[in-house]
Amino acid sequence: MADILRPGATAPDFTLRVTPDQNLSLKELRGRPVILAFYPADWSPVCGDQMTLYNEVLPEFQKHGAEIVGVSVDGVWCHAAYAKHNHLHFPLLSDFEPKGAVAQTFGAYRRGEGVCERALFVLDEDGKVFWSYCSPIAVNPGAEGILEALEELSKKKGETHERVESTSQQERSHSGR
């Protein structure tokens, strides 16, 4: 299996087509957790489909303020048809030209087959990889790992906030003296 980017690494920025006339840059999503789901191809069998599952789990992702984007080497028109057919409510990005270039920067490209790995990345607010997982290509990894990562991330953020608050309290009591 591929050597994908690990926690701590900074996610390389990219700009990809999201619709036939619109681009999306990773840096536009800064300030909130981002789920990057690389997958091999649109139109895999329906009932066990990974993107269909994420579409259903969307409210749970949103509870953590997270954005999810799917990435494959399929073209924009293919994505458009696939998203429409499955009523997807999140963006699919086209890593189409040069083919797989973005997936390669994440270590999530299968050169032999010319498709993305089934690789998941949860990025923190600063665009750093917080959690990553590469699934066997035929296995839908589900959403459990993503949700656990988002929960940990939220918890960490809560702790930082508490720290900041207690520091400012100290400062206040300090200045009051």
Place this chain on the structure above:
Amino acid sequence: MSVLKVPVNRNDHILGDDDAPITLLEYGDYECPHCGAAHPIVKALIRNYGNQLRYVFRHFPLTQIHPHAEAAAETAEFAGAHRRFWQMHDLIFENQQRLGIPMLLEAAEYLGLSAAQLRRALETGEFAGKVRSDFTSGVRSGVNGTPTFFVNGQRHEGSYAFEDLAEAIESRLEQRAA
């Protein structure tokens, strides 16, 4: 290997004896053709294993690709509130080809329940919370599609063919006997 994160509890629909050595739990979607195909297989397993098997069904509707799956799940819950869950469960799967609101209302009447009351329950989403909590428990247990089976809390990685499920059950029974 994925394990069941939310154990069988009193909010579940349970068929069979609580003391049964085997618990077969399914996450299913009433509009999913594979779940429809698995339905008679589950019934055959129940017949075959008798009081050795306890069967539990939890909802995992993929609502964006199956437009009637949510209403069907809520209808089963509505029937469950009137102690008719399993009758409704069977009726829905047996009539999967014509699944839709008219069929669900008809099924309610067939079971002696009020179609008007069911319609209201669907409109107000009275049972949506229960369905969603089943779904979320499935996601937490690594359910990635339907049907997904758990045998004594361990995810069944094989197919839903009778032979595969029976083999998983037999091996648990043998472990117990050993």
